[in-house]
Amino acid sequence: MQADLFAAEAPRAPGEPSPAASLQAQADALPAAWRGLLEPCIAVPAWRELAAFVDGERAAGKPVFPHHVFHALHLTPPDAVKVVILGQDPYHGTGTVGGVELPQAHGLAFSVPEGVKVPPSLRNIFKEIAAEFGADGNCPPRTSGNLEGWARQGVLLLNTVLTVEQGQAASHARRGWEAVTDCLIQHLAASRPHLVFMLWGSHAQAKKPLLGAGHCVLEAPHPSPLSAHRGFLGCGHFREANRWLEAHGRTPVDWTAA
Numbered sequence: 001m002q003a004d005l006f007a008a009e010a011p012r013a014p015g016e017p018s019p020a021a022s023l024q025a026q027a028d029a030l031p032a033a034w035r036g037l038l039e040p041c042i043a044v045p046a047w048r049e050l051a052a053f054v055d056g057e058r059a060a061g062k063p064v065f066p067h068h069v070f071h072a073l074h075l076t077p078p079d080a081v082k083v084v085i086l087g088q089d090p091y092h093g094t095g096t097v098g099g100v101e102l103p104q105a106h107g108l109a110f111s112v113p114e115g116v117k118v119p120p121s122l123r124n125i126f127k128e129i130a131a132e133f134g135a136d137g138n139c140p141p142r143t144s145g146n147l148e149g150w151a152r153q154g155v156l157l158l159n160t161v162l163t164v165e166q167g168q169a170a171s172h173a174r175r176g177w178e179a180v181t182d183c184l185i186q187h188l189a190a191s192r193p194h195l196v197f198m199l200w201g202s203h204a205q206a207k208k209p210l211l212g213a214g215h216c217v218l219e220a221p222h223p224s225p226l227s228a229h230r231g232f233l234g235c236g237h238f239r240e241a242n243r244w245l246e247a248h249g250r251t252p253v254d255w256t257a258a
Contacts, residue, residue, distance in 0.1 A: 011113075012067075013074035019067030020058075023051040026069050034073045037191065041183035050176030054163055063103075063166035065090050071107025072158055075151035078188060082154035082250055083196040083241055085109055086185075086204040089161035091119065092169050105164065108157040110223075111147035118145035124223040124232060129255045132239050139256045149257045158185070160207070186210045194248040196241040200232060216244040 012019075017029045027035075027042060041047070058064050068074070087109030094101050095116030106113045110122050118126070126142045133139040147157055160181045165171040189195065189211045197215055199205045201222030208217060220235040221227040242252035 013071060016068050016071065016074050023054045023069065027051075030070055030073055031077060033078050034070075037078055037187045038180075038184060040187070041180050044179075046176045046179055050180070053175050054172070057165060064163050064172075065092060065103040065166060066105040066107045066163070067103065068107045069162050072109070072151060072156060075108070075148060076154060076156045078192065080154045081156045081188065081192055081195065082245055083198065083253060084156045084158060084185070084188070085198045086200075086207060087157070087159040088201075088203050089159055089170055089173060090164045092164045092167055092171070094166070103166070107162075108147055108151060109159045111151075111157055112145040114144055114146045116145060118142070120225045121223045121228075124225065124228040128223070128233055128235065129238055131234070132236060133256050150253065150255070153251075153253050153257070155253060156188075160203070182207065182210055186212075189215060194244070194250070196244055198237055198241070201227065216241065 015029060015031065017025055021029070027038065030038065054064060090105035090107075091103070091112065093104050095104050095112065096102070097113065097115035102113055102116060104112045104116055104119065110119075110125060112119060112122070122145050130139050130141075147155075151157055158181065161170070161173050161175075161177040162181070163172045163177070185207060189197075193214055195215045197208075197211055197217045199208060199217060199219045201224075204222075205219055208219075211217060218235070218237045218240060220237060221231045223232045238253075238255045242255075245252050
């Protein structure tokens with residue numbers, strides 16, 4: 001099954017290795033700027049244990065998603081990051097595009113590959129964006145759940161756990177990813193001024209102590225249908241993020257871009 005899904009992989013960014021590459025090889029293939037930030041996060045025994053676990057799961061024939069674990073870092077260089085949206089763990093399901101089965105997860109939090117049905121949480125994100133920007137007349141309905149356009153504008157779409165077994169939600173939680181991504185978030189916040197962090201739900205909000213001072217931290221319930229009506233819808237985060245960016249001399253994000 002893993003080999004079948006590798007044959008139907010989502011497009012990779014320049015420099016990304018084959019999805020069959022080991023986790024260490026995928027880390028080694030990161031752009032130099034990210035490798036520098038990640039170096040203290042992976043030069044520890046916990047990383048070696050995590051890499052051995054993920055590689056072992058794949059070797060045992062278990063489908064592990066996404067294929068391109070560090071896709072978000074390939075699309076958004078650290079010196080381009082303006083906004084960080086934190087997710088939890090990757091989607092563990094699949095979608096069908098043109099009769100071909102693909103993983104929903106492709107390495108960007110909340111995003112799905114082109115043609116895959118938009119998941120419910122992302123539909124609520126699009127609903128909030130339409131409410132914030134629709135009055136401007138420049139917010140056409142979104143049919144694609146692929147958020148690579150945001151990533152290329154400086155929006156880092158980062159899950160705090162970067163892999164998952166197909167059909168098994170949170171199956172790679174507490175295996176070491178949390179320490180790696182906590183370290184990455186902390187180093188990024190310390191090295192880049194005036195970032196926007198969008199923390200939706202208690203899991204993301206637990207990362208707030210890592211951020212330090214001088215950033216815009218926006219908190220709301222998770223956009224899941226179970227909680228979106230308790231304060232995510234109507235939160236105004238996307239306009240607020242752009243106001244912060246403009247106030248600090250940075251180009252706002254076109255959240256309506258497909």
